[in-house]
Amino acid sequence: MSSIPLSAYLVTALLLFCMGLYGALTKRNAVIVLISIELMLNAVNINLVAFAKYGVGASIRGQVFSLFTITVAAAEAAVGLAILIALYRNRGTVNVDEMNTLKK
Amino acid sequence: MGYVWLIPVLPLLSFLIILFTRPVIYKKAGIVGTLFSGAAFVGSLIVLFSHFQEGNYLVEANWLSIDAITLTVGFEVNPLNALMLVIVTLVSFLVHMYSIGYMEDDERIATFFAYLGLFTFSMTALVMSPNLLQIYFFWELVGVCSFLLVGFYFYKPEAKAAAKKAFIVTRIGDVGLLVAIFLLYWQAGTLELDGIFSAAESGAITPTMITIIAILIFVGAVGKSGQFPLHTWLPDAMEGPTPVSALIHAATMVAAGVYLVAVMFPLFLASEAAMTTVAITGGVTAIFAATIALVQNDIKRILAYSTISQLGYMMLALGTAGYTAAVFHLTTHAFFKALLFLAAGSVIHAAHEQNILKLGGLGKKLKGTALLFLLGSLALSGFPLFSGFFSKDEILASAFSDERYILFGLALFTAFLTSFYMFRLYFLVFAGEGKGGAKESPRTMLIPMAVLAVLAVFSGFIQTHWFGTFLGDWLETTPYPVIFSSVEAPLWIPILASALSIGGIALAWLMYVKQSVPHNWLYGSIKEVHQVLDRKYYIDEIYQGVFVKGLFVFSYFWSYFDRFIVEGTAAAMRGVVTQLGKTGVKVQSGQVQTYGAVAFSGLVIVLLVIAALGGYFQ
Numbered sequence: 001m002s003s004i005p006l007s008a009y010l011v012t013a014l015l016l017f018c019m020g021l022y023g024a025l026t027k028r029n030a031v032i033v034l035i036s037i038e039l040m041l042n043a044v045n046i047n048l049v050a051f052a053k054y055g056v057g058a059s060i061r062g063q064v065f066s067l068f069t070i071t072v073a074a075a076e077a078a079v080g081l082a083i084l085i086a087l088y089r090n091r092g093t094v095n096v097d098e099m100n101t102l103k104k
Numbered sequence: 105m106g107y108v109w110l111i112p113v114l115p116l117l118s119f120l121i122i123l124f125t126r127p128v129i130y131k132k133a134g135i136v137g138t139l140f141s142g143a144a145f146v147g148s149l150i151v152l153f154s155h156f157q158e159g160n161y162l163v164e165a166n167w168l169s170i171d172a173i174t175l176t177v178g179f180e181v182n183p184l185n186a187l188m189l190v191i192v193t194l195v196s197f198l199v200h201m202y203s204i205g206y207m208e209d210d211e212r213i214a215t216f217f218a219y220l221g222l223f224t225f226s227m228t229a230l231v232m233s234p235n236l237l238q239i240y241f242f243w244e245l246v247g248v249c250s251f252l253l254v255g256f257y258f259y260k261p262e263a264k265a266a267a268k269k270a271f272i273v274t275r276i277g278d279v280g281l282l283v284a285i286f287l288l289y290w291q292a293g294t295l296e297l298d299g300i301f302s303a304a305e306s307g308a309i310t311p312t313m314i315t316i317i318a319i320l321i322f323v324g325a326v327g328k329s330g331q332f333p334l335h336t337w338l339p340d341a342m343e344g345p346t347p348v349s350a351l352i353h354a355a356t357m358v359a360a361g362v363y364l365v366a367v368m369f370p371l372f373l374a375s376e377a378a379m380t381t382v383a384i385t386g387g388v389t390a391i392f393a394a395t396i397a398l399v400q401n402d403i404k405r406i407l408a409y410s411t412i413s414q415l416g417y418m419m420l421a422l423g424t425a426g427y428t429a430a431v432f433h434l435t436t437h438a439f440f441k442a443l444l445f446l447a448a449g450s451v452i453h454a455a456h457e458q459n460i461l462k463l464g465g466l467g468k469k470l471k472g473t474a475l476l477f478l479l480g481s482l483a484l485s486g487f488p489l490f491s492g493f494f495s496k497d498e499i500l501a502s503a504f505s506d507e508r509y510i511l512f513g514l515a516l517f518t519a520f521l522t523s524f525y526m527f528r529l530y531f532l533v534f535a536g537e538g539k540g541g542a543k544e545s546p547r548t549m550l551i552p553m554a555v556l557a558v559l560a561v562f563s564g565f566i567q568t569h570w571f572g573t574f575l576g577d578w579l580e581t582t583p584y585p586v587i588f589s590s591v592e593a594p595l596w597i598p599i600l601a602s603a604l605s606i607g608g609i610a611l612a613w614l615m616y617v618k619q620s621v622p623h624n625w626l627y628g629s630i631k632e633v634h635q636v637l638d639r640k641y642y643i644d645e646i647y648q649g650v651f652v653k654g655l656f657v658f659s660y661f662w663s664y665f666d667r668f669i670v671e672g673t674a675a676a677m678r679g680v681v682t683q684l685g686k687t688g689v690k691v692q693s694g695q696v697q698t699y700g701a702v703a704f705s706g707l708v709i710v711l712l713v714i715a716a717l718g719g720y721f722q
Contacts, residue, residue, distance in 0.1 A: 025701045033697075096697060 009050035017043035030087070030094040034080045041073045108151055108161065108179050111189060112229040114144040115196070119221030126214040134204035137217035141200045141224055145193040148186075148228075155186045160583045162234055164296075176296060180234035183579045184431060188231035188363060191438045192356045196224040198552035199351040202446055205549040206347055206453055216256060216345065223249035227356050231363060235296040236285050239364070243281070243328070246357045247274050253352060254344040266340040273337035277327015281364075284320035287313065301370045301584055311375065318371050318378035321364065322385070329361025329415045332389040336644055338412055342404040346449030349404060354411050354445050355438035362418040362434050369427055370585045383423025383503075387511035389416030392641070394521040398528070399637045402458050403448045406529050410484065411441055413518060417499050420511060426502025427586055428576040432567045433495035435575075440483035440492060440560035446553045447477040450545040451533060460532040467534035470544050474534045476553045481530050483560040485523030486605045488598075491564030493605075497598045498567065504597060519601055523608030531616035 016039055023036030045066045052062025088094050118140035122133045129136060155161070164178030181189075200220060207213045226249055230242035248271075255267025289295055291313055292303035303309055309317070325331070330338035341353050352358070365372060365382060372378050390413045397409035414437050421430035450473040457463055467474040483490040486497070496519060503512040544550075567575035579586075636642065691702070 021704065025697050025704070097695065099696075 006050055006054040009046060013043040013046040013050070016046065028095050028097055030084050030096050033096060034077065034084065038073060038077060041069060045069055108181055108232070111144050111147045111151065111193065112225050112232065114140045114147065115221045115224035115228065119218050119225060122214055122218040122221060126218070130214055131208065133214035133217040134200065137221055138197065138200040138204065140221065141193060141197040144224065144228065145197040148189040148193040151181055152186045152190050155181055155183065159581060164234060175237060176235060177238055178234045179232045181232070182582050184366060184582060185231050187431065187435060189228060191435060192224065192227045192231060195351055195355040195438055195442045196220070198555055199347045202549050202552040203347040205546040206449055207345065219249060219252050220351070223253065223352060230360060236288065237295045240281060240285055243360065244278065246360060247271060247278070250341070250352050250357055253348040254341045256345055256348065257343065260343065263343040266343040270337040270341045273334055274327040277324045277334050280320040281324025284317045284324065287317050287320065297367065297584065304371055304374050305585060314371060315375040315377045318368070318375050319381055321368050322378065322382055325361030325364045326385065329358050329419070330412045331361070331385050331416060331419060332392050333643070335389065335393065335412050336647065339405050339408040342408050346404065346445060346452060350442045350445030350449065353408065354441040358411060358415060359434050359438060362415060362422065362430060365419070365422050366427060366431060369422070373425070379423050379425065382419055383508055383511055386416045386419025386423055387514050389413065390420060390518045391514045394518045394525065395637055396640050397525045398521060399634060401461050403451065403460050403529065403533065404458060406525060407441070407444055407448060410522065410526065413522065414441065417496065417515065420515060421499040421502050424502045424506035424508055426499060428567065428579055429495065429498035429502045431579060432498055432575055436483065436491035436495040436563050439556050439563055440480045443476060443553055443556035443560050444480040444484065446556065447473050447480060450549055450553065453545050454543055460529055463533045464536045472544055472550050476557045477530060477534065479557045480560055481526040485526050485609060486519055486601055488602045491560055491562065493602065494564035494568050497601060500597050500601055516601065516604060520604040520608045523605040524612050527609045527612035528616055531612055535617050
């Protein structure tokens with residue numbers, strides 16, 4: 001059907017994951033960090049779908065699984081944002097550097 | 105004989121009663137103590153006389169049994185013990201009585217009598233012990249009593265220092281004794297005297313070991329009896345009350361060293377080297393202390409050096425196999441030296457002065473004391489027919505017949521020095537013009553002195569080759585294998601000794617009474633010698649320089665070692681751990697992102713490793 005090989009999907013997912021990881025580890029703004037995490041999740045989704053189509057035991061299960069992931073990601077984003085807003089109300093900032101109360 | 109254990113118990117009771125009723129009993133403590141020690145004396149006399157009839161007595165009981173080790177306790181009565189018991193309880197009783205007068209103004213009089221009771225208990229128990237462990241136990245106990253009594257005036261810094269010195273210096277000797285006891289137990293397997301002697305006789309202990317053990321025991325005796333080089337504590341111990349000096353540091357405790365060597369005599373006899381050590385130490389100490397006594401000015405210190413010198417005589421006698429001579433001199437010395445100390449105490453009590461150069465002319469005011477002091481001095485000087493004459497003669501004969509002619513010569517010369525310094529003391533204190541007022545001491549003080557004076561004059565007749573060697577014959581009934589060599593001296597020895605003794609007295613008389621020989625005819629010509637004698641051969645200074653300073657250097661070295669090396673190592677370890685912790689703290693920043701980064705890099709490393717190994721760990 002298409003001449004795009006599996007490796008291309010995987011490389012795309014890899015790049016997306018790395019960008020997400022980079023953002024999650026380096027950005028100071030908590031919102032950006034949250035968005036970066038979404039990016040990483042989506043990279044995983046691409047992998048799931050790609051293997052569902054071209055993998056060794058290709059089946060519909062990968063796509064079903066990615067749907068679940070998207071659902072969970074949506075819930076996670078909602079909870080994450082809620083926590084962020086609560087934090088912002090509490091501390092007046094969304095800068096992750098200032099969120100170091102774990103240390104104490 | 106079955107009630108012999110009562111003798112130490114009586115003074116112990118006196119100690120306990122006075123100790124617990126001190127505030128109530130107060131000045132009556134003297135009477136209580138005197139009664140109890142008097143009872144102990146009567147008991148000792150009974151024991152002595154029943155020993156004449158019944159012979160030796162020994163009772164033992166098991167004290168501790170640990171596996172194969174059995175320790176016993178018990179009491180023994182043999183001639184030496186019975187004699188020591190009588191001497192100790194008699195002098196103790198008289199000193200108790202004397203102290204009633206001497207200590208009456210002291211508000212700690214009850215404590216004083218309690219200590220005296222404790223001492224009498226320890227000393228009587230010491231001389232009745234049939235095994236070395238028990239001897240050691242009471243040996244230390246008399247040391248403690250000596251410490252307590254020397255430091256009785258503890259508010260005086262000198263007394264405090266003297267008490268510590270007395271305790272520490274004798275402890276040095278005690279270590280030798282303790283090691284000897286360990287060695288004996290190791291070699292002989294028992295601490296009982298008869299067991300030890302039979303082991304030594306049967307050859308179970310090698311001759312070298314016997315020599316080592318005997319010398320170590322002698323080290324203990326050296327400490328206790330103030331022999332050179334551990335004599336320095338005894339003159340300082342004169343800081344204690346004078347009755348204490350008479351009881352502990354003249355008649356009884358310091359003689360414990362001689363007693364110990366006498367008790368262990370079979371062991372010494374088995375070793376020629378040990379005998380030589382004892383003889384030389386004794387002879388050297390005798391002349392060494394006598395020369396110091398020549399130039400001292402403190403009445404009690406002169407007597408203290410004289411005690412050291414006389415104890416040296418006893419050791420010399422023991423070292424030349426003169427067992428009888430040593431015990432004999434111990435007996436007579438106990439009487440006349442206790443008398444001299446008590447008389448000196450009477451002088452101090454009356455004149456409140458101890459420096460003989462500041463005293464004088466007391467003979468007219470203190471007639472009784474002067475007469476008693478004179479009798480004591482004559483006995484000590486070995487004036488013919490006084491007790492010291494016979495016992496000293498016995499020692500000289502013993503040294504002569506053992507063919508130790510150099511020591512014999514030293515002993516003869518010491519006899520001359522002895523009579524000189526004693527009469528220098530006597531004339532300076534009692535003759536000449538009166539300086540300051542003085543009142544004769546009360547009767548409770550004079551009576552004990554009179555009793556001692558009678559003994560000092562006549563006790564020599566218990567052992568003389570003219571009438572009979574009663575003491576020597578009796579001592580031979582000892583249950584232990586002691587070889588006796590109570591030898592008869594050639595006639596010229598007592599004559600020469602008497603001549604020297606009288607010569608010393610005459611010289612003192614010429615110098616200090618007639619003053620036809622100027623005081624300083626000898627000092628003037630050899631100032632350096634006088635200086636050396638005055639500073640007691642610089643022994644204290646040498647000990648200070650070598651041992652005390654040496655110990656300081658040594659301890660400073662280890663103190664710095666500890667501070668810099670040991671503590672430094674510890675600090676370095678601590679520093680490393682702290683730094684490690686600080687690094688760890690930095691890692692734990694609380695930043696989730698950092699944690700994430702670390703976790704991720706860890707994952708990457710793990711994956712790289714797996715990739716490099718080509719799969720899972722195998």
